[in-house]
Amino acid sequence: xxxxxNNDIADYLIEPDPLRxxxxxxxxxxxxxxxxxxxxxxxxxxxxxxxxxxxxxxxMTIGDYPEYLALGFLRNQGMLLEDxxxxxxxxxxxxxVVVVRTARETSYxxxxxxxxxxxxxxxxxxxGDMMEGLEDxxxxxxxxxxxxxxxxxxxxxRTPSLYxxxxxxxxxxxxxxxxPLVYMEDVGRHNAVDKIAGWMLRHxxxxxxxxxxxxxxxxxxxxxxxxxxxxxxxxxxxxxTAWGVEIAREVGLTLIGRMRGQRFICLAGxxxxxxxxxxxxxxxxxxxxxxxxxRA
Amino acid sequence: xxxxxNNDIADYLIEPDPLRxxxxxxxxxxxxxxxxxxxxxxxxxxxxxxxxxxxxxxxMTIGDYPEYLALGFLRNQGMLLEDxxxxxxxxxxxxxVVVVRTARETSYxxxxxxxxxxxxxxxxxxxGDMMEGLEDxxxxxxxxxxxxxxxxxxxxxRTPSLYxxxxxxxxxxxxxxxxPLVYMEDVGRHNAVDKIAGWMLRHxxxxxxxxxxxxxxxxxxxxxxxxxxxxxxxxxxxxxTAWGVEIAREVGLTLIGRMRGQRFICLAGxxxxxxxxxxxxxxxxxxxxxxxxxRA
Numbered sequence: 033x034x035x036x037x038n039n040d041i042a043d044y045l046i047e048p049d050p051l052r053x054x055x056x057x058x059x060x061x062x063x064x065x066x067x068x069x070x071x072x073x074x075x076x077x078x079x080x081x082x083x084x085x086x087x088x089x090x091x092m093t094i095g096d097y098p099e100y101l102a103l104g105f106l107r108n109q110g111m112l113l114e115d116x117x118x119x120x121x122x123x124x125x126x127x128x129v130v131v132v133r134t135a136r137e138t139s140y141x142x143x144x145x146x147x148x149x150x151x152x153x154x155x156x157x158x159x160g161d162m163m164e165g166l167e168d169x170x171x172x173x174x175x176x177x178x179x180x181x182x183x184x185x186x187x188x189x190r191t192p193s194l195y196x197x198x199x200x201x202x203x204x205x206x207x208x209x210x211x212p213l214v215y216m217e218d219v220g221r222h223n224a225v226d227k228i229a230g231w232m233l234r235h236x237x238x239x240x241x242x243x244x245x246x247x248x249x250x251x252x253x254x255x256x257x258x259x260x261x262x263x264x265x266x267x268x269x270x271x272x273t274a275w276g277v278e279i280a281r282e283v284g285l286t287l288i289g290r291m292r293g294q295r296f297i298c299l300a301g302x303x304x305x306x307x308x309x310x311x312x313x314x315x316x317x318x319x320x321x322x323x324x325x326x327r328a
Numbered sequence: 329x330x331x332x333x334n335n336d337i338a339d340y341l342i343e344p345d346p347l348r349x350x351x352x353x354x355x356x357x358x359x360x361x362x363x364x365x366x367x368x369x370x371x372x373x374x375x376x377x378x379x380x381x382x383x384x385x386x387x388m389t390i391g392d393y394p395e396y397l398a399l400g401f402l403r404n405q406g407m408l409l410e411d412x413x414x415x416x417x418x419x420x421x422x423x424x425v426v427v428v429r430t431a432r433e434t435s436y437x438x439x440x441x442x443x444x445x446x447x448x449x450x451x452x453x454x455x456g457d458m459m460e461g462l463e464d465x466x467x468x469x470x471x472x473x474x475x476x477x478x479x480x481x482x483x484x485x486r487t488p489s490l491y492x493x494x495x496x497x498x499x500x501x502x503x504x505x506x507x508p509l510v511y512m513e514d515v516g517r518h519n520a521v522d523k524i525a526g527w528m529l530r531h532x533x534x535x536x537x538x539x540x541x542x543x544x545x546x547x548x549x550x551x552x553x554x555x556x557x558x559x560x561x562x563x564x565x566x567x568x569t570a571w572g573v574e575i576a577r578e579v580g581l582t583l584i585g586r587m588r589g590q591r592f593i594c595l596a597g598x599x600x601x602x603x604x605x606x607x608x609x610x611x612x613x614x615x616x617x618x619x620x621x622x623r624a
Contacts, residue, residue: 056570057570059568059570059573059595060595061593061594061595061596061598062593062594062598062601063591063592063593063594064474064590064591064592064607065607066603069593071568071593071595073567073568073569073570073573073595074569074570075569075570075571076547076548076569076570076571076572077571092547092548092549178360198567199566199567199586200545200546200547200566200567200568200569219545219547219569249496249515250496251372251388251496251515252372252388253388270495270496271369271494271495271496272355272367272369272496273369273370273371273372273496273515274352274353274355274369274370274371274372275371275372275373276372277355277369290495294360295359295360296359296360297357297358297359297365297367298357298358298359299355299356299357299367299369300357302357302358305358307362311360311361
């Protein structure tokens with residue numbers, strides 16, 4: 033068992049709550065034999081995010097951490113600055129609205145006009161220039177042990193989650209060394225990342241010793257978000273896009289994909305990998321916990 | 329073999345071209361053993377869509393059918409009307425720009441201001457009101473044979489594709505009865521759907537006898553797009569969201585998910601299913617062709 037020799041790993045600070053009643057719904061259908069089946073499906077609800085008096089966006093989310101989602105979204109869009117004094121984060125459950133307030137007066141009319149529809153995305157839009165602010169980013173050359181990566185994958189895959197309960201959802205996990213710390217899920221995989229960004233902002237966590245693990249694909253936007261968050265390592269079960277790889281190499285992000293069982297591919301930051309475990313000694317995933325490689 | 333008794337199925341009108349040189353790139357990385365590996369990853373490039381003089385959006389796409397993508401995107405956003413006279417579709421490869429021209433003067437300033445960030449999505453945005461126009465939609469009660477669904481899944485999974493070549497990509501296939509007709513792939517799954525919408529618009533195809541098969545999740549936006557295209561059946565290997573199911577039931581869309589091997593679940597439109605084949609007689613997928621259940 034991969035985790036046996038690492039029983040000193042920290043507990044999660046936040047983990048999925050698959051039994052929380054408002055995150056899933058039971059619906060009836062029929063299976064291939066015509067038998068009525070009751071299955072559990074994830075909820076998807078709108079959340080409108082305001083920055084001070086300005087309506088910024090309506091996000092479709094499972095709705096579990098609206099405040100973190102709003103904070104992280106605004107931070108990752110560059111609409112909340114590093115030194116911004118956040119004077120309030122008010123969530124109105126009845127209106128499905130979060131208002132983030134800052135001491136600084138904000139106005140992003142121009143930014144909201146420029147739209148980039150991103151990959152993995154419906155009619156996805158990144159506001160402003162996707163690459164804006166990225167030219168200054170050079171991530172710290174944090175070392176990564178391959179034993180951590182195997183430990184993280186094994187622990188995350190065994191963690192009870194909405195994915196295991198209802199499927200059709202993405203997960204992203206903030207980790208340090210071999211310990212998963214904050215495990216967020218959402219119908220939109222970037223919501224999951226934004227909720228982590230919001231958590232980090234609220235709790236003033238440093239990024240340079242962190243690893244971000246995602247179930248989704250390593251597209252340009254995923255790489256850009258991770259880099260903007262200052263996290264030097266991004267790992268996934270899924271695959272890559274060419275531009276994602278290119279940006280990771282430019283900003284010094286260690287990029288590891290196609291992580292399944294013993295296997296992985298490192299396409300950027302190979303010099304930071306410490307290969308401290310023989311892959312042949314890594315236990316392969318049990319079918320039950322073998323997550324599918326999502327293509328989101 | 330499931331397809332053996334259906335050799336009279338039509339050939340694809342459009343199928344993936346996984347060997348087309350500009351859609352993938354070879355990159356070097358190292359695997360778990362430190363061995364250098366050259367793998368194929370999909371390209372992801374910006375395409376800016378104009379409607380007449382107005383810049384509408386920049387989409388991240390693999391770039392294979394820019395004209396269909398532009399037409400389908402604008403149609404699915406309700407910016408191209410059914411009776412619009414399209415006077416030109418001009419693609420400039422050097423500028424990564426497509427301009428769609430109409431006889432009607434268009435202006436969507438107000439619509440572009442309203443943003444909904446969709447699920448499955450980075451910083452996804454649906455312009456205008458997501459549900460706009462949907463209240464009038466009632467899809468035809470087209471019957472669906474379960475033998476068609478099994479045939480389609482078997483044929484699509486065996487079709488050479490960018491997914492099989494490089495992974496990290498979504499596929500959507502327009503089908504009629506048991507014949508897949510147009511198979512589009514893209515880094516953004518909704519680009520794949522929009523390319524199909526553009527193809528249908530350009531070739532003036534009816535929707536009422538069609539089936540849409542997707543590798544992605546059956547979220548609200550996916551259900552809304554299919555309904556807006558007038559296609560009465562949506563099938564997927566992946567799972568559902570609660571709102572997707574709710575909308576499908578409202579508009580009369582037959583919704584089938586979790587289709588893998590012999591299994592599937594029908595969550596809407598059960599009364600249109602003709603169960604003409606014994607699931608036990610359906611051959612299970614060979615591992616090589618067993619697509620993963622994406623969570624995009």
